[in-house]
Amino acid sequence: MIDTAQPAIEVRGLVKAFGDVTALDGVDLEVPEGSVHGLLGPNGAGKTTLLRILVGLVSPSAGTVRVLGHDPALGPAAREGVASLIESPRFKPSLSARTNLRMLADLDGLGAAGDVEDALARVGLDSRQTRAVRHYSLGMRQRLGIAACLVRRPRLLLLDEPANGLDPSGARDVRMLVRELADEGTTVLLSSHDMAEVDELCDSVTILARGRVARTGSMAGLRTEAPVAAYLLCTADDATAATLAPAGVTVERTPAGLVVSATQADMDAYAVVLGRSGVPIRTLQLQTAPLEALFFALTDVA
Numbered sequence: 049m050i051d052t053a054q055p056a057i058e059v060r061g062l063v064k065a066f067g068d069v070t071a072l073d074g075v076d077l078e079v080p081e082g083s084v085h086g087l088l089g090p091n092g093a094g095k096t097t098l099l100r101i102l103v104g105l106v107s108p109s110a111g112t113v114r115v116l117g118h119d120p121a122l123g124p125a126a127r128e129g130v131a132s133l134i135e136s137p138r139f140k141p142s143l144s145a146r147t148n149l150r151m152l153a154d155l156d157g158l159g160a161a162g163d164v165e166d167a168l169a170r171v172g173l174d175s176r177q178t179r180a181v182r183h184y185s186l187g188m189r190q191r192l193g194i195a196a197c198l199v200r201r202p203r204l205l206l207l208d209e210p211a212n213g214l215d216p217s218g219a220r221d222v223r224m225l226v227r228e229l230a231d232e233g234t235t236v237l238l239s240s241h242d243m244a245e246v247d248e249l250c251d252s253v254t255i256l257a258r259g260r261v262a263r264t265g266s267m268a269g270l271r272t273e274a275p276v277a278a279y280l281l282c283t284a285d286d287a288t289a290a291t292l293a294p295a296g297v298t299v300e301r302t303p304a305g306l307v308v309s310a311t312q313a314d315m316d317a318y319a320v321v322l323g324r325s326g327v328p329i330r331t332l333q334l335q336t337a338p339l340e341a342l343f344f345a346l347t348d349v350a
């Protein structure tokens with residue numbers, strides 16, 4: 049029975065040191081059951097270490113960890129209901145996707161309960177095809193890795209940069225799949241470098257920087273904190289355009305065009321004013337997305 053009052057993940061004061069490298073330095077994390085939570089941070093922030101601790105692959109130096117109510121360090125029984133894709137999944141290269149998943153289901157003692165056909169269908173891999181996994185593209189392997197998670201019918205799915213290395217359509221497929229699983233009630237914790245990806249998929253986010261929590265909260269809350277966006281605007285008459293900026297819009301003339309700082313709503317209003325005033329817009333480019341700018345500010349990455 050699912051205890052809805054209990055968070056799917058509850059981490060308090062988590063510290064992990066590898067020799068003199070402190071990968072995690074007092075991390076608190078709470079992920080409610082049924083939500084999609086993003087773990088965001090630059091390289092080396094500690095995301096993978098945190099995920100590895102959550103599945104019992106690494107033991108913490110200090111702090112408490114509860115995953116679906118259990119301490120994952122206590123062994124496989126304490127990790128029931130949890131599936132993860134943290135490292136590149138290891139499959140037998142000479143065997144087909146279906147045979148690989150059947151073997152994993154048997155190893156997990158799932159037997160017929162591990163629905164291999166359904167898992168393959170969910171990730172868009174054809175269970176009838178006999179091609180060996182060694183011929184699979186990176187995107188197909190990643191999908192197979194997710195299928196291996198789905199065979200376990202997890203309540204909680206942990207994904208380490210699931211769209212990393214995939215081409216745009218592969219990345220979109222993985223995102224759609226994550227969204228579908230979330231809509232069905234699976235709790236998802238996914239790490240990413242990509243603020244846009246987290247914004248698209250997640251209800252809430254924890255931003256890590258150098259092993260510490262730089263910010264945690266709902267995506268909606270984070271959006272309200274985001275600075276105004278910067279745009280590069282080129283018009284048929286930049287000198288006139290600069291004089292037409294409404295209140296709330298800052299315009300700086302540069303050789304490349306007008307650098308405009310404005311909220312989305314104010315930029316829309318400015319574009320309408322320009323059109324009405326007979327100043328055609330030639331190009332308008334978003335230079336720094338607001339959430340991305342906030343991510344850089346919070347993690348100190350120039």
Ligand SMILES: Nc1ncnc2c1ncn2[C@@H]1O[C@H](COP(=O)(O)OP(=O)(O)OP(=O)(O)O)[C@@H](O)[C@H]1O
Pocket residue numbers: 066069070071089090091092093094095096097098
């Ligand atoms: N097994 C290990 N031994 C020694 N140091 C480690 C080990 N695992 C991680 N680290 C160090 O801990 C820090 C955090 O690494 P981690 O891989 O968790 O970061 P990350 O946020 O996942 O980075 P990336 O986005 O590059 O994958 C880094 O300084 C890394 O070098």
